[in-house]
Amino acid sequence: MRAVVVRPPRxxxxxxxxxxxxxxxxxxxxxxxxxxxxxxxxxxxxxxxxRAPVGTPFLILGHxxxxxxxxxxxxxxxxxxxxxxxxxxxxxxxxxxxCRTNRSDFCETGRxxxxxxxxxxxxxxxxxxxxxxxxxxxxxxxxxxxxxLEPMSVxxxxxxxxxxxxxxxxxxxxxxxxxxxxxxxxxTGAIGMLAALxxxxxxYRVTAIDRHDETTPxxxxxxxxxxxxxxxxxxxxxxxxxxxxxVVEATGSVDLDFSxxxxxxxxxxxxxxxxxDAGTPAHxxxxxxxxxxxxxxxxxxxxxxxxxxxxxxxxxxxLAVVRQRWPDAIPxxxxxxxxxxxxxxxxxxRAGGTIKTVLTIRPGGAGDATR
Ligand code: BGC
Numbered sequence: 049m050r051a052v053v054v055r056p057p058r059x060x061x062x063x064x065x066x067x068x069x070x071x072x073x074x075x076x077x078x079x080x081x082x083x084x085x086x087x088x089x090x091x092x093x094x095x096x097x098x099r100a101p102v103g104t105p106f107l108i109l110g111h112x113x114x115x116x117x118x119x120x121x122x123x124x125x126x127x128x129x130x131x132x133x134x135x136x137x138x139x140x141x142x143x144x145x146x147c148r149t150n151r152s153d154f155c156e157t158g159r160x161x162x163x164x165x166x167x168x169x170x171x172x173x174x175x176x177x178x179x180x181x182x183x184x185x186x187x188x189x190x191x192x193x194x195x196x197l198e199p200m201s202v203x204x205x206x207x208x209x210x211x212x213x214x215x216x217x218x219x220x221x222x223x224x225x226x227x228x229x230x231x232x233x234x235x236t237g238a239i240g241m242l243a244a245l246x247x248x249x250x251x252y253r254v255t256a257i258d259r260h261d262e263t264t265p266x267x268x269x270x271x272x273x274x275x276x277x278x279x280x281x282x283x284x285x286x287x288x289x290x291x292x293x294x295v296v297e298a299t300g301s302v303d304l305d306f307s308x309x310x311x312x313x314x315x316x317x318x319x320x321x322x323x324x325d326a327g328t329p330a331h332x333x334x335x336x337x338x339x340x341x342x343x344x345x346x347x348x349x350x351x352x353x354x355x356x357x358x359x360x361x362x363x364x365x366x367l368a369v370v371r372q373r374w375p376d377a378i379p380x381x382x383x384x385x386x387x388x389x390x391x392x393x394x395x396x397x398r399a400g401g402t403i404k405t406v407l408t409i410r411p412g413g414a415g416d417a418t419r
Pocket of ligand 1: 086088089111137138162165198199202353354355
């Protein structure tokens, strides 16, 4: 079968003919329909991240996935050929209590693998085999957007982490109900846009920032879902003196991460989701003032990575709500669908102002929006 492969830590990406995986007992064979491309994939292609499986000279790339079941072992009940599925990414170490209870996103040993990222082959290939535990069934009506489920799961987890902190601000009995909490989303790539959508579904007042004007698809979607958009190309001062209960960062920019602390309101929380390059230094951080404000404001800064199956399931529920509430907004989240053959172009450069580029691995699948 054809697979998009990388050879970390070497930069570069190639299309390789590799043996199709064999169906393991209790396994499910999946024909891949689509794979989304994200910043992590670009970092791996640039040679800055990623790890091949032990004893293998290459890694099959791809972790944002959507596929259709083609073969089911007799010992894998609950799946049938034709079912749409999205596979989760992380495989736990099996050693700590989190990994033993399907919460490998909180793995404490660090000895996990991640399909398509670190130590396990991914989904940017014609087929993969997986056991049911890691396969999330997708209803057919979500077919056109289900390739967004993996980034959606990351967003669902991140927002829960922020909400856990904000729950300290629960309503006070006898006092008027507090106004809806406010959220700032930094970055309008897929993670930022999905965060804006989920936060709107949860009733937050949402402002999203990026370095673009009002003419981008992201700005138009934000307007359609009732979120504010601020172009901060001229600096964060453009946001004005508004401060936010929850700030969700989705850029991986080290300097921005520090600046965002200044946009937190009292008792607020900053959730970081972008993964910066480890070698990037910070510039001009007024550390004393920063930490002073954090302490005096009861503020919290939380990192959030990956997502377990429960967040994929939450993502499916929210995708269904989003589809009902803003049917015109959601198709714009996928900026382009490109054929597998254009893998080198798609993975070779990061296009500014786009939300999500998807590689079509198997064209013409049921509901394929490119047909
Ligand atoms: C993926 C996560 C993964 C993280 C770190 C992200 O792009 O969506 O599943 O845990 O990278 O490797």
